[in-house]
Amino acid sequence: MIKRNSRFDPFTDLLFNILLAFTFLFFIIILFINPITKFGNINMKAEYIITVDWNDNLPDDIDLWVRDPNGEIVSYLKKDAGWLHLDRDDQGIINDKVIIGDEEFIYPINREVVTLRGIIPGNYTVNLYMYDNKSNKPVNAKITIEKVNPTLKLVFFDDVTLHNKDSELTVVKFRLDSSGNFTQTITDNEVLTPYGLEGI
Ligand SMILES: [Ca+2]
Ligand SMILES: [Ca+2]
Numbered sequence: 574m575i576k577r578n579s580r581f582d583p584f585t586d587l588l589f590n591i592l593l594a595f596t597f598l599f600f601i602i603i604l605f606i607n608p609i610t611k612f613g614n615i616n617m618k619a620e621y622i623i624t625v626d627w628n629d630n631l632p633d634d635i636d637l638w639v640r641d642p643n644g645e646i647v648s649y650l651k652k653d654a655g656w657l658h659l660d661r662d663d664q665g666i667i668n669d670k671v672i673i674g675d676e677e678f679i680y681p682i683n684r685e686v687v688t689l690r691g692i693i694p695g696n697y698t699v700n701l702y703m704y705d706n707k708s709n710k711p712v713n714a715k716i717t718i719e720k721v722n723p724t725l726k727l728v729f730f731d732d733v734t735l736h737n738k739d740s741e742l743t744v745v746k747f748r749l750d751s752s753g754n755f756t757q758t759i760t761d762n763e764v765l766t767p768y769g770l771e772g773i
Contacts, residue, residue, distance in 0.1 A: 620753055621689040621720055622721060624718075626715045627715075629681040632665040634707075635683070641693055641697050641698070647687055656693060658687065665707065669682075688704075688726050695752045701733065701743065702766050714735060715730070715732050717729065739768065741768075
């Protein structure tokens with residue numbers, strides 16, 4: 574009888590170690606690839622992303638309001654409206670604190686994001702509303718609209734100022750065709766909120 578493992582074989586030992594090393598590397602690569610794949614899937618669920626940013630650490634509360642061609646309006650009052658979705662009502666610094674264990678962490682970003690999860694052809698209106706103006710100063714806000722597919726592309730950018738509490742401003746109106754192509758249209762000021770207030 575031949576005892577295959579009865580003596581040390583450097584070549585077999587080397588091959589075995591190389592195989593082990595490749596197996597280990599394979600699992601490491603899989604671990605790193607998985608989160609990226611999940612992140613990619615989340616982004617692909619949106620066709621357009623509308624973002625408003627105002628300066629970090631400001632206590633002021635700005636709201637994003639968007640109306641789709643069917644008349645559905647998304648805002649903090651209705652975070653899912655048709656295929657529009659608001660991810661979070663950012664209230665300045667009020668909801669920026671998170672307690673983890675015994676420690677308090679502050680996430681000072683001021684940002685609201687509305688995603689269009691599908692293409693409804695027609696006209697859209699994007700408004701900003703100053704819900705609270707605790708700083709008692711005008712607040713500058715930056716609005717971007719990005720087309721997600723087939724690759725991320727900036728299609729609109731503007732920089733506006735909201736001067737006081739309860740002011741409402743139409744930032745942009747745009748049209749999507751049946752293929753999802755973006756065209757900016759004439760922007761007259763229009764109130765989307767139910768508060769019945771005049772725009773600035
Ligand atoms: Ca808000
Ligand atoms: Ca905030």
